[in-house]
Amino acid sequence: MTSMPAPRLIMRGxxxxxxxxxxxxxxxxxxxxxxxxxxxxxxxxxxxxRQVTWxxxxxxxxxxxxxxxxxxxxxxxxxxxxxxxxxxxxxxxxTAVYLHEYTPAEGLKLAWRRFQASKGMAGRKxxxxxAMSALLATITRSAVANLAGVPSIxxxxxxxxxxxxxxxxxxxxxxQADGEVLWGQGSLLWAxxxxxxxxxxxxxxxxxxxxxxxxxxxxxxxLALGATQWETIRRVVLPSSLSxxxxxxxxxxxRGAGEVAPILFTGAAYYLPLxxxxxxxxxxxxxxxxxxxxxxxxxxxxxxxLLYGTVFVLLALTFLLNLAGVxxxxxxxxxxxR
Amino acid sequence: MKRRHEAAxxxxxxxxxxxxxxxTGAFSIAGWVAIVFIFLIxxxxxxxxxxxxxxxxxxxxxxxxxxxxxxxxxxxxxDRYIWQPTAxxxxxxxWPIILGTLKATIVGLLFACPIGVAAALFSxxxxxxKLREVIKPVIELLAGIPSVVMGFFALIVLATxxxxxxxxxxxxxxxxxxxxxxxxLVPIVYTISEDGLSAVPRSYREASYALGxxxxxTAWKVVLPAAAPAVFASxxxxxxxxxxxxxxxxxxxxxxxxxxxxLLDPLRTLSATIAAEMGEVVVGSAHYSALFFMGTLLFVITxxxxxxxxxxxxxxxxxxxxxxR
Numbered sequence: 001m002t003s004m005p006a007p008r009l010i011m012r013g014x015x016x017x018x019x020x021x022x023x024x025x026x027x028x029x030x031x032x033x034x035x036x037x038x039x040x041x042x043x044x045x046x047x048x049x050r051q052v053t054w055x056x057x058x059x060x061x062x063x064x065x066x067x068x069x070x071x072x073x074x075x076x077x078x079x080x081x082x083x084x085x086x087x088x089x090x091x092x093x094x095t096a097v098y099l100h101e102y103t104p105a106e107g108l109k110l111a112w113r114r115f116q117a118s119k120g121m122a123g124r125k126x127x128x129x130x131a132m133s134a135l136l137a138t139i140t141r142s143a144v145a146n147l148a149g150v151p152s153i154x155x156x157x158x159x160x161x162x163x164x165x166x167x168x169x170x171x172x173x174x175x176q177a178d179g180e181v182l183w184g185q186g187s188l189l190w191a192x193x194x195x196x197x198x199x200x201x202x203x204x205x206x207x208x209x210x211x212x213x214x215x216x217x218x219x220x221x222x223l224a225l226g227a228t229q230w231e232t233i234r235r236v237v238l239p240s241s242l243s244x245x246x247x248x249x250x251x252x253x254x255r256g257a258g259e260v261a262p263i264l265f266t267g268a269a270y271y272l273p274l275x276x277x278x279x280x281x282x283x284x285x286x287x288x289x290x291x292x293x294x295x296x297x298x299x300x301x302x303x304x305x306l307l308y309g310t311v312f313v314l315l316a317l318t319f320l321l322n323l324a325g326v327x328x329x330x331x332x333x334x335x336x337x338r
Numbered sequence: 339m340k341r342r343h344e345a346a347x348x349x350x351x352x353x354x355x356x357x358x359x360x361x362t363g364a365f366s367i368a369g370w371v372a373i374v375f376i377f378l379i380x381x382x383x384x385x386x387x388x389x390x391x392x393x394x395x396x397x398x399x400x401x402x403x404x405x406x407x408x409x410x411x412x413x414x415x416x417d418r419y420i421w422q423p424t425a426x427x428x429x430x431x432x433w434p435i436i437l438g439t440l441k442a443t444i445v446g447l448l449f450a451c452p453i454g455v456a457a458a459l460f461s462x463x464x465x466x467x468k469l470r471e472v473i474k475p476v477i478e479l480l481a482g483i484p485s486v487v488m489g490f491f492a493l494i495v496l497a498t499x500x501x502x503x504x505x506x507x508x509x510x511x512x513x514x515x516x517x518x519x520x521x522x523l524v525p526i527v528y529t530i531s532e533d534g535l536s537a538v539p540r541s542y543r544e545a546s547y548a549l550g551x552x553x554x555x556t557a558w559k560v561v562l563p564a565a566a567p568a569v570f571a572s573x574x575x576x577x578x579x580x581x582x583x584x585x586x587x588x589x590x591x592x593x594x595x596x597x598x599x600x601l602l603d604p605l606r607t608l609s610a611t612i613a614a615e616m617g618e619v620v621v622g623s624a625h626y627s628a629l630f631f632m633g634t635l636l637f638v639i640t641x642x643x644x645x646x647x648x649x650x651x652x653x654x655x656x657x658x659x660x661x662x663r
Contacts, residue, residue: 098365
């Protein structure tokens with residue numbers, strides 16, 4: 001119920017002009033936003049598209065990053081994104097399923113009130129657990145919202161402090177002879193774990209939204225036929241919300257693909273002509289490559305074409321992922337609203 | 339009768355029930371993941387700052403007094419508050435960095451808040467349906483631009499254009515960085531404000547029209563005030579994002595920790611300092627702890643602003659649902 005047809009008001013002269021003027025002013029802000037987007041994307045496409053040749057895509061950088069292509073960065077980004085998705089999507093979907101399917105639908109306030117009103121009645125214990133479960137759901141939701149707001153650089157610090165220094169070094173101490181470092185340094189694995197954490201809230205929120213669109217009748221019909229709750233989720237709820245979940249996952253992944261701050265200290269490498277072959281290897285990354293080319297280049301003008309090419313490829317990658325998400329969403333949105 | 343009952347709980351059924359119980363347990367564990375990690379993030383960023391309070395050696399170089407109070411001798415604030423953690427005698431005043439963060443954030447919010455709210459008001463009240471269907475993907479596209487790309491744009495294109503147009507002394511300054519940051523904030527302000535404006539019950543508008551108010555008067559004096567909490571929340575959440583944004587400011591801010599109130603000087607933010615210096619720091623040193631302290635600071639500020647923003651949105655939703663239907 002966003003807007004309604006405004007009534008035809010009888011306004012004359014100054015009042016009418018003032019109204020029109022104010023509305024035009026508001027409309028101007030939309031025009032400004034459109035202009036900004038057009039300038040940014042137009043600039044990158046015009047300068048970038050010429051750089052993208054087969055050689056640029058398929059060759060490693062040469063000559064101290066002044067020449068050549070970005071093949072290792074593309075492979076590194078792809079590997080990182082795939083590893084990240086493998087960790088983030090199942091976990092995010094599971095959390096959302098828990099939040100929507102296993103916690104009381106009536107919310108914390110009502111669940112607690114019901115428990116209080118049940119004094120001396122049978123099944124009071126069950127109502128108490130129900131209220132506690134609602135409390136846990138409330139806390140989880142606020143934790144998810146806060147996780148979404150944690151600055152990406154703090155995720156980077158966390159990746160360094162937790163994954164590398166705590167877990168990685170811990171594993172090394174237990175498995176490696178005489179202080180050799182294998183896990184306790186930046187690597188594809190730890191960068192992917194850090195990014196997965198950053199993507200998690202997006203996946204959770206989108207999946208919960210998708211689960212919400214599945215009508216309750218379907219669940220009830222399945223349960224009435226004797227299916228257990230897991231069977232209902234597995235065979236009824238998940239299949240019918242699959243497209244929504246997929247959209248959320250893709251949008252989350254596209255956000256993760258463009259993030260650089262979390263991987264600064266967790267495994268991205270400045271220059272690495274060899275492709276990563278193991279999860280403990282370091283890797284090149286498109287976004288990090290953009291940062292390096294634009295801030296560390298000895299001759300900015302000379303590297304500009306390479307820079308534009310890299311930015312174009314990165315932008316194309318994230319937009320294609322976004323587009324895929326939006327297309328899936330729009331094609332299946334009205335499935336249950338018929 | 340008895341046989342049928344037994345059949346209902348045969349081996350296969352028991353297996354099904356067991357599987358169901360197992361999955362319930364697994365999903366319940368997943369429910370804890372977000373809570374556990376938000377706690378761990380705080381714990382592990384804070385853990386590395388503890389030496390500032392306990393370790394004698396670290397304390398000599400970096401402590402709360404040195405961060406926030408101590409000043410060098412000098413005529414101007416630029417000489418008095420200095421961040422030079424790797425100098426012979428390390429100077430670790432946080433003020434140049436805090437000022438830089440605030441300057442960029444304020445410029446970003448000054449740009450994004452009016453434009454975002456105006457666009458939200460326009461699209462929820464005045465835009466024809468077709469136009470609204472264009473605005474939404476445009477905003478989503480803008481939100482989908484990775485911040486490293488936005489930083490690149492600010493560094494290569496915007497900074498040059500601004501300097502040529504306005505004749506700035508420094509190419510990279512708070513205006514340039516703040517504007518680019520503002521571009522990234524617009525989608526946040528727009529999305530949350532628009533949600534709030536659309537949630538205002540239709541009856542409010544009808545009542546206003548019935549009293550003879552014009553379309554703009556209705557939007558400005560009835561709908562916008564009714565959605566004020568959502569608009570406020572959008573500002574708070576945009577602030578949280580602005581404080582923590584890293585790549586745009588690392589690339590477009592000029593990366594100079596100078597204590598200055600001028601918007602035309604280069605700057606360095608908390609996040610950019612961490613990003614720029616963490617790579618070369620000695621693990622466990624005073625400098626290392628100081629950087630983690632900045633991270634903790636960022637975490638706490640964004641946690642508080644996010645909680646506040648979410649709370650405001652939640653209470654408004656409840657009011658709108660419970661109030662006028």
